[in-house]
Amino acid sequence: MAKVLMIHPDKCTGCRNCELACSFEHEGQFRPGASRVQAYTWEREGMSVPMMCQQCDDAACVTVCPTGAMHRSTTRANLVDWDESTCIRCKMCTIACPFGNARYDAASSAIFKCDTCQGAPECVAFCPNGALEFVDDEQQVRSRKKAYAAKFKEAFQEVS
Amino acid sequence: MFGWTGTILRVDLTKGEVTREATDPQLARDYLGARGLGGHIVSTEVDPTTDALGPDNKIVFAPGPLTGTFAPAAGRFNVVTKGPLNGVLAASNSGGTFGPELKYAGYDALVIEGKAAKPVYLWIRDHEVEIRDAAAVWGHNTPDTTDLVRAETDEDAKVSCIGPAGEHLSLISNIMNEMHRAAGRTGVGAVMGAKNLKAVAVFGSGPVKVADPEGFKAAVMKARQMIQAHPVGGTGLKAYGTDVLVNILNQTGALPTRNYQDGYFPTADKTGGESLAAKQLVRPKGCFSCIISCGRVSKVDNPAYAGYGEGPEYESAWSFGADCGIDDLDAITKANFLCNEYGLDTISLGSTIACAMELFERGIITTKDTDGVDLHFGNTAAMVEMVRKAGEGEGFGVKLAQGSYRLAESYGHPEFSMTVKKQEMPAYDPRGVQGIGLNYATGNRGGCHVRGYTIAIEVLQNGAVMDPHVTEGKAGLDITFQDLTAALDSSGACLFATFGIGGAELTEMLAALTGLDYTLDEFMLIGARIWNQERLWNLKAGFTKADDTLPERLLTEPIKTGPSKGEVNHLDQMLPEYYGLRGWDEDGVPTKAKLKELTL
Numbered sequence: 010m011a012k013v014l015m016i017h018p019d020k021c022t023g024c025r026n027c028e029l030a031c032s033f034e035h036e037g038q039f040r041p042g043a044s045r046v047q048a049y050t051w052e053r054e055g056m057s058v059p060m061m062c063q064q065c066d067d068a069a070c071v072t073v074c075p076t077g078a079m080h081r082s083t084t085r086a087n088l089v090d091w092d093e094s095t096c097i098r099c100k101m102c103t104i105a106c107p108f109g110n111a112r113y114d115a116a117s118s119a120i121f122k123c124d125t126c127q128g129a130p131e132c133v134a135f136c137p138n139g140a141l142e143f144v145d146d147e148q149q150v151r152s153r154k155k156a157y158a159a160k161f162k163e164a165f166q167e168v169s
Numbered sequence: 170m171f172g173w174t175g176t177i178l179r180v181d182l183t184k185g186e187v188t189r190e191a192t193d194p195q196l197a198r199d200y201l202g203a204r205g206l207g208g209h210i211v212s213t214e215v216d217p218t219t220d221a222l223g224p225d226n227k228i229v230f231a232p233g234p235l236t237g238t239f240a241p242a243a244g245r246f247n248v249v250t251k252g253p254l255n256g257v258l259a260a261s262n263s264g265g266t267f268g269p270e271l272k273y274a275g276y277d278a279l280v281i282e283g284k285a286a287k288p289v290y291l292w293i294r295d296h297e298v299e300i301r302d303a304a305a306v307w308g309h310n311t312p313d314t315t316d317l318v319r320a321e322t323d324e325d326a327k328v329s330c331i332g333p334a335g336e337h338l339s340l341i342s343n344i345m346n347e348m349h350r351a352a353g354r355t356g357v358g359a360v361m362g363a364k365n366l367k368a369v370a371v372f373g374s375g376p377v378k379v380a381d382p383e384g385f386k387a388a389v390m391k392a393r394q395m396i397q398a399h400p401v402g403g404t405g406l407k408a409y410g411t412d413v414l415v416n417i418l419n420q421t422g423a424l425p426t427r428n429y430q431d432g433y434f435p436t437a438d439k440t441g442g443e444s445l446a447a448k449q450l451v452r453p454k455g456c457f458s459c460i461i462s463c464g465r466v467s468k469v470d471n472p473a474y475a476g477y478g479e480g481p482e483y484e485s486a487w488s489f490g491a492d493c494g495i496d497d498l499d500a501i502t503k504a505n506f507l508c509n510e511y512g513l514d515t516i517s518l519g520s521t522i523a524c525a526m527e528l529f530e531r532g533i534i535t536t537k538d539t540d541g542v543d544l545h546f547g548n549t550a551a552m553v554e555m556v557r558k559a560g561e562g563e564g565f566g567v568k569l570a571q572g573s574y575r576l577a578e579s580y581g582h583p584e585f586s587m588t589v590k591k592q593e594m595p596a597y598d599p600r601g602v603q604g605i606g607l608n609y610a611t612g613n614r615g616g617c618h619v620r621g622y623t624i625a626i627e628v629l630q631n632g633a634v635m636d637p638h639v640t641e642g643k644a645g646l647d648i649t650f651q652d653l654t655a656a657l658d659s660s661g662a663c664l665f666a667t668f669g670i671g672g673a674e675l676t677e678m679l680a681a682l683t684g685l686d687y688t689l690d691e692f693m694l695i696g697a698r699i700w701n702q703e704r705l706w707n708l709k710a711g712f713t714k715a716d717d718t719l720p721e722r723l724l725t726e727p728i729k730t731g732p733s734k735g736e737v738n739h740l741d742q743m744l745p746e747y748y749g750l751r752g753w754d755e756d757g758v759p760t761k762a763k764l765k766e767l768t769l
Contacts, residue, residue, distance in 0.1 A: 022453055022454050032376075033239060037382050038377065038378050038379060039238050039377040040376040040377070042374040050347075052312070052347050053312060055454060055478075135239060137460035137462070
């Protein structure tokens with residue numbers, strides 16, 4: 010079954026271990042600017058939200074790519090992959106992605122987007138709070154739906 | 170270099186000059202960074218007798234080698250300067266994300282010297298550094314300053330700034346980072362204020378490089394697992410924050426109450442971490458690279474004290490709570506929010522208000538002195554009003570903002586100031602816990618718990634157990650903790666990482682990160698070197714053996730109630746042994762042999 014990265018902003022503490030793990034895995038150094046995931050914090054509200062590529066089924070980055078460098082993986086489900094050798098660095102993908110999840114890094118002349126670390130995402134391994142999960146796509150919706158249903162259950166328990 | 174960036178940034182505010190120099194690899198090895206390296210810069214470049222608020226003082230912002238990596242809970246930096254509260258070689262430690270960002274911008278340290286002719290802030294974007302006019306932000310509180318500076322620079326800039334208290338040169342003013350994390354102690358905010366420096370904003374896009382990536386990752390994974398498996402580091406602090414200590418210390422009989430007149434507060438539970446979690450906690454928060462998440466995003470609904478922010482830590486819950494005879498957590502949290510906004514040290518201000526309350530109850534001051542406010546212990550509204558006055562620099566608040574020593578002395582009664590070397594002691598009564606008393610007395614920045622947190626052994630039984638009421642073995646315990654902490658602070662790690670790991674794990678991470686063959690022995694030697702560096706500076710600044718003491722009350726007035734009833738602190742039984750084990754003479758001066766051993 011295909012797995013997807015799922016984010017839980019309610020559990021995120023803003024520690025950015027995900028960014029550190031990502032940049033270390035991909036670049037061998039600690040450079041949050043090179044991370045494919047970013048956890049943004051709003052200090053006044055005390056809220057943090059991790060953001061990363063959603064591996065869209067109908068991906069704008071794939072559609073606009075003139076060379077096919079950005080493509081749906083044929084070997085792994087649920088992955089939009091980037092091919093360094095055929096990419097001409099036109100940066101159309103970074104313009105097309107509505108989430109800002111594909112980015113051009115001038116220092117390494119590369120497109121940075123989440124590749125799920127080939128199926129074993131380091132951000133998930135390093136998140137100390139369970140704010141990032143790599144789960145079956147069918148299960149993630151089921152779990153979230155059931156968690157929300159539990160709130161109804163509690164509300165009705167109180168009045169019944 | 171690996172671990173270090175290899176560059177130190179220097180800004181002269183008088184001349185408006187920006188220069189860069191290479192980080193000396195030997196100094197980096199011997200002093201690590203943060204408190205150690207920053208301390209070396211200040212101790213070699215600033216005259217110990219200079220005016221802390223004059224242009225000749227310097228202020229250093231320095232992360233450590235581990236800062237900016239995924240070493241667990243190691244995103245910290247230190248502000249190092251001659252401290253205006255008491256004149257020591259002051260190092261004030263903060264979490265948040267400012268330290269890592271400075272590192273990503275390419276700097277092992279930022280050294281600020283001189284004094285700007287008018288209010289300015291510093292904007293650092295990698296190699297681009299600008300001294301900018303701060304007319305539009307001067308006068309604003311710390312959250313507003315952060316937003317205003319970001320609007321003028323970059324929305325993702327990390328901002329370290331002072332509030333109105335630092336501008337007014339309050340000797341207990343702090344430096345706030347990303348709104349909620351403080352370089353809290355020793356009055357460092359006033360040094361920025363005196364230099365007309367409102368804020369430092371930084372955005373960095375560079376790397377921290379690793380010598381042995383595989384070895385470093387393995388050492389980090391091991392350290393993470395040890396912290397996560399620890400009952401305090403792994404679960405306790407995230408669930409209840411540091412405020413979980415209220416009940417633990419009260420049950421030990423070491424929760425200082427009503428300006429240290431007692432060591433037990435019957436209704437303390439109402440101010441503890443369990444109550445905070447039930448009433449005010451929105452969610453836990455973590456600093457950069459933290460896996461512990463002791464931070465509290467908290468909310469007060471009570472209209473009298475409504476607010477939203479972060480806090481309180483244990484020390485703040487105590488200083489505005491038991492120490493003022495107050496058990497209203499809403500008021501305590503409000504006082505904490507106000508301190509963060511004004512840029513004031515919560516420990517020092519709470520203790521100063523407690524001191525004022527005792528002066529009031531003894532009739533030494535009256536409502537004529539306090540702008541008409543009834544300052545009896547337990548007067549919740551009066552406590553919050555005093556915080557506001559201190560922050561605004563208004564009326565009696567002007568005196569409060571100079572700390573309890575100057576307040577009590579101005580009325581002829583310095584004995585009611587609960588300070589060591591003029592800095593307010595925190596929330597552990599040395600009569601109920603002997604070793605922490607020795608740590609306060611010998612503390613290089615005055616009354617402070619995080620220089621040698623013997624509470625970990627004496628109360629929390631973290632790895633070892635020692636009876637808090639005995640003096641035997643406490644001199645050695647203090648020295649081990651002081652040296653370990655000096656090295657840990659200088660590495661960029663958080664003290665709370667020791668709820669899970671120790672010097673061995675820190676050494677392992679440092680060695681793999683830097684590629685240097687650090688051993689645990691060298692790590693502890695670095696700690697001793699830093700401790701003695703601070704001691705030597707303080708002696709040159711005029712401190713003597715006579716300053717290594719505690720307020721008379723703690724040595725002669727027994728605790729009145731609770732589990733430690735009848736106890737006083739027996740400093741005289743511990744101090745000579747401490748000097749001996751330190752390799753100092755009987756006047757507390759490091760011997761030549763000791764200095765040679767430490768290459769000082």
